[in-house]
Amino acid sequence: PYMELVNTYNTGKIVELETYVQTNREKFESDNNLGLVKQVVSSMYKRNIQRLTQTYLTLSLQDIANTVQLNSSKEAEMHVLQMIQDGEIFATINQKDGMVRFLEDPEQYKTCEMIEHIDSSIQRIMSLSKKLTAMDELISCDPLYLGKAGRERQRFDFDDFDSVPQKFNI
16 A cells, blocks of 8 residues: 555645555554655645656645645645745745745755755765664575575576586686
8 A cells, every 4th residue: 555655646636645544554554654645745735746846936825736636725724834834835925915936946056064064964864874774784695684585586597597608718
């Protein structure tokens, strides 16, 4: 069900995703992952709103609600406000006419603080990469894993190997 959840998420259609989650709710609850699955649904709204910022400069809250499949313009406003507060999008909302104006990222990425932030992110990623490599080496040397992988692999025929010349001039 988790792979199908990924496939449903990738369609970008919130109704299909919510239907799928409700259909498989018991499985997600039994795995103690329902909270994570609800975060997936919430992120779908954010992802669809972020896509709008790449297409439009100005859009009404009602249009956002319709496009992202929210129930009302007030709900769209709450999502947009939360995303602005979290720094996920850059926009201003005109309360009088209910319009959202999407803005460019104001960060110029040339301050010392930003360089330090990027450097710390790179260091963290390198550390995670080393941990993944170490885990991969441990798993690839684990006799239980190798035994299971060996049983599941198809047996090779002589046709699977390239022919090697038998004569070598030394």
